[in-house]
Amino acid sequence: MIKNRHNTISLFLVLVFGFVLFFIGTDGFSAFTAETARVKQLIDDKPKFPEVTLEDNKGRKYSISEFEDKYVFITFLYTSCTTVCPELEYNMAQVYDKVPSKYLGEDIVFLSISFDPERDDPATLNKYKDFFNSDGETWRMARISDQAELKSLLDRFGVIVIPDEYGNFAHNSAFYLVDKKGSLINVLDYKEIDEAAKTVINLLENGTEE
Numbered sequence: 217m218i219k220n221r222h223n224t225i226s227l228f229l230v231l232v233f234g235f236v237l238f239f240i241g242t243d244g245f246s247a248f249t250a251e252t253a254r255v256k257q258l259i260d261d262k263p264k265f266p267e268v269t270l271e272d273n274k275g276r277k278y279s280i281s282e283f284e285d286k287y288v289f290i291t292f293l294y295t296s297c298t299t300v301c302p303e304l305e306y307n308m309a310q311v312y313d314k315v316p317s318k319y320l321g322e323d324i325v326f327l328s329i330s331f332d333p334e335r336d337d338p339a340t341l342n343k344y345k346d347f348f349n350s351d352g353e354t355w356r357m358a359r360i361s362d363q364a365e366l367k368s369l370l371d372r373f374g375v376i377v378i379p380d381e382y383g384n385f386a387h388n389s390a391f392y393l394v395d396k397k398g399s400l401i402n403v404l405d406y407k408e409i410d411e412a413a414k415t416v417i418n419l420l421e422n423g424t425e426e
Contacts, residue, residue, distance in 0.1 A: 294332035
């Protein structure tokens, strides 16, 4: 009887200890996965958009300062993708459509950035944008030709891109929201369209994401 009680107490202590370790290790259960933890860290760190040269669908070249005093809603893609990228951009189009038109181009710009600059030249991006009714102005598509600059942006924003031998890429996908000073302030689930649109609209109307 005493032995059973000791076993029960020992088991209880092991469970409690494991529970505490899990709580600490997952930052209070807010990070059940590595991806969730990564996103949480990005939002906490608020990295700055680095100095890179964007070349958009019209062949114009500029830095992120082109969008000074505007929020920037960003996706990362490559146009040869036949899996997640079309869904990502289609969902971005739905968020774009939910934002009141008075804010588009004035207070916020949508920007899709290709991480396949060799194939995604301005002409290709200009053609690709038409599949999603992007106007090329308030929603632009761009590439970063310099590989070192591209890598600096992907690394800073936690975008994982792994090429394969067939010219495709394994990559993570999300909506990235940059504030008017060029800092990343949120990473949103690209499948949660209504939630992403609500976050953007609240930010535009009230200056907060709540």
